[in-house]
Amino acid sequence: MEKIERNAPCWCGSGKKYKVCHAAFDDKLKKYEKEPYPIPTRDIIKNEAQIEGIRASSRINIAVLDYVAEHIRMGMSTAEIDDMVYQKTTELGGIPAPLGYEGFPRSCCVSINSVVCHGIPDDKTFLEDGDIVNVDVSTIYNGYFSDSSRMFLIGNVSEEARRLVDITEQSLQVGLQEVKPWKRLGDMGAAVHDFIRQNGYSVVREIGGHGIGLEFHEEPWVSYVSEKGTEMLLVPGMVFTIEPMVNMGKPDIFIDEEDDWTVCTEDGSLSAQWEITVLVTETGYEILTY
Numbered sequence: 001m002e003k004i005e006r007n008a009p010c011w012c013g014s015g016k017k018y019k020v021c022h023a024a025f026d027d028k029l030k031k032y033e034k035e036p037y038p039i040p041t042r043d044i045i046k047n048e049a050q051i052e053g054i055r056a057s058s059r060i061n062i063a064v065l066d067y068v069a070e071h072i073r074m075g076m077s078t079a080e081i082d083d084m085v086y087q088k089t090t091e092l093g094g095i096p097a098p099l100g101y102e103g104f105p106r107s108c109c110v111s112i113n114s115v116v117c118h119g120i121p122d123d124k125t126f127l128e129d130g131d132i133v134n135v136d137v138s139t140i141y142n143g144y145f146s147d148s149s150r151m152f153l154i155g156n157v158s159e160e161a162r163r164l165v166d167i168t169e170q171s172l173q174v175g176l177q178e179v180k181p182w183k184r185l186g187d188m189g190a191a192v193h194d195f196i197r198q199n200g201y202s203v204v205r206e207i208g209g210h211g212i213g214l215e216f217h218e219e220p221w222v223s224y225v226s227e228k229g230t231e232m233l234l235v236p237g238m239v240f241t242i243e244p245m246v247n248m249g250k251p252d253i254f255i256d257e258e259d260d261w262t263v264c265t266e267d268g269s270l271s272a273q274w275e276i277t278v279l280v281t282e283t284g285y286e287i288l289t290y
């Protein structure tokens with residue numbers, strides 16, 4: 001930790017003097033340096049202006065998903081969903097973060113049934129009666145990033161598929177109960193994992209969530225199969241996603257070799273995902289996107 005003179009400007013960029021900004025915070029953080037799990041670096045701790053920027057980006061992300069929710073229909077192609085996301089995002093002054101991200105060709109991910117995540121929208125895949133569909137939207141606005149995804153039920157969805165979607169959504173609330181400053185990120189992932197297993201499902205291990213805000217994907221990487229008391233220390237000003245991928249069958253996955261993106265369940269079982277972006281506050285958490 002680099003030492004700062006008490007009257008110098010704080011490292012967080014708030015413009016305030018260090019002594020009235022993050023000095024006490026740094027003293028407290030120092031005590032955790034000896035623990036075997038990581039503490040956050042300064043570059044992932046957001047100041048109030050940055051948080052306001054991420055909130056504004058998040059409002060667009062939410063509005064885009066609300067728009068998708070209103071218009072998504074059986075018989076629609078996944079490319080039509082993508083068009084809605086692109087149109088609405090740009091109309092609101094944002095840029096779809098996935099577009100061109102590491103070569104991703106579209107503005108959002110659409111993942112149907114046994115597709116776990118990163119489904120690429122196309123004009124040959126249509127929403128069918130009984131499908132469960134994840135639409136994952138991410139926005140850049142004024143340089144700030146936000147990210148969230150929701151599940152949509154198309155037509156008559158089976159009771160068992162509905163339950164999968166429902167339990168997955170509930171797992172976010174279970175995880176959120178563990179999001180508190182000066183606790184460990186692993187507590188959150190452990191709570192999600194326990195809840196999902198108690199309900200008879202499995203959680204994907206290889207793909208997780210991420211810090212977000214100034215970049216699309218920042219530290220820390222976020223697991224939903226972690227152990228209590230492990231992983232990065234949570235502190236006020238951290239922003240990350242909670243986005244567990246929950247399989248009805250086994251947790252194993254594979255990536256489609258044809259496009260190098262689409263992630264599917266190995267056993268062909270259904271998979272669901274909900275994603276929110278959360279801020280760690282002085283007292284707990286604030287949900288930025290849903």
Ligand code: CO
Pocket residue numbers: 147209210241243275
């Ligand atoms: Co994400």
